[in-house]
Amino acid sequence: LKVKVEDTYSRAADGGTGFAKCGGNYGGAFYPTQLAREAGYDQVIWTDSKTHELIEESGTMNLMFVINGTLVTPPLSGTILDGITRDSLLAIAKDKGLKMEVRPVNVNELKQALEAGQKVEAFGAGTAAVIAPIETIAIDGKEYTCYIAEDAMMYQLQKELYDIRHGNAVDNHHWNYII
Numbered sequence: 001l002k003v004k005v006e007d008t009y010s011r012a013a014d015g016g017t018g019f020a021k022c023g024g025n026y027g028g029a030f031y032p033t034q035l036a037r038e039a040g041y042d043q044v045i046w047t048d049s050k051t052h053e054l055i056e057e058s059g060t061m062n063l064m065f066v067i068n069g070t071l072v073t074p075p076l077s078g079t080i081l082d083g084i085t086r087d088s089l090l091a092i093a094k095d096k097g098l099k100m101e102v103r104p105v106n107v108n109e110l111k112q113a114l115e116a117g118q119k120v121e122a123f124g125a126g127t128a129a130v131i132a133p134i135e136t137i138a139i140d141g142k143e144y145t146c147y148i149a150e151d152a153m154m155y156q157l158q159k160e161l162y163d164i165r166h167g168n169a170v171d172n173h174h175w176n177y178i179i
């Protein structure tokens, strides 16, 4: 995906319904997403509605990064949906002993890491695609390239979740039900 960090519009605000899969959340996303499409992007990275400095989600997916080998994702809040895919990938990362941090991610931090040429993976997490690799992120009008090569951590996480779903890996958490 090619995405841009949204610095004007927001998907959800404190005191609203952004944490839930609620139809009303999606109406406000159409116009900014359309503007992003017209500018050549697939979707936007949502930031907090007050400062636009903290990264929240991308499109209708939770957003995760791998920065210098550590899986990083923002903590749940009233404006971030509590996605099952995010939760599952965090559980898998923990099982595998991967380094992970659930903490606020500042747009500037991301920009600095990309500008310094650090290896940054960025991907959306949601039921539909499991993971959606992000190749390009525009911040303040400048485009940066993320790491999407085959040995990226995101594919390892995706494969493990796929294997658990298909009965090809041990289902430690009892996520599957035989019906």
Ligand SMILES: *Cc1c(COP(=O)(O)O)cnc(C)c1O
Binding pocket: 021, 057, 059, 060, 061, 062, 081, 082, 083, 084, 085, 086, 125, 126, 127, 128
């Ligand atoms: C559906 C959705 C997600 C992902 O949730 P899953 O439970 O993993 O499918 C994340 N953010 C938003 C805004 C969503 O609508």
